[in-house]
Amino acid sequence: xxxxxxxxxxxxxRVVVIAMGLVLFASLLVAALVLALVWVLRAGWARLTGxxxxxxxxxxxxxxxxxxxxxxxxxxxxxxxxAAAPADAGEEAAASRRGGILPGAxxxxxxEAREVR
Numbered sequence: 519x520x521x522x523x524x525x526x527x528x529x530x531x532r533v534v535v536i537a538m539g540l541v542l543f544a545s546l547l548v549a550a551l552v553l554a555l556v557w558v559l560r561a562g563w564a565r566l567t568g569x570x571x572x573x574x575x576x577x578x579x580x581x582x583x584x585x586x587x588x589x590x591x592x593x594x595x596x597x598x599x600x601a602a603a604p605a606d607a608g609e610e611a612a613a614s615r616r617g618g619i620l621p622g623a624x625x626x627x628x629x630e631a632r633e634v635r
Contacts, residue, residue, distance in 0.1 A: 557574070
């Protein structure tokens, strides 16, 4: 009797795991199909209205995070070492970073100017 119950439980467990896998696969397939349908409708509407079909893009470059943290670390490490930079050098560096535009931006203290891309 114990052997029969063990086999039944194993079979039931296998059926449940397979069913869960099929549900996961079906839900991912439905999500992909909905995304494809939205893309086709969007592209069709763009063609119908005469606009160019624009791709979906990631508007943020993930590599900028590293460079931001790296620049932040350089700034803090140089101030801890006691290296005092001249005031003119800081303004020139800031002007070169922003391309020499936005006069008076050095007086702004709550934001940091970035390059225009």
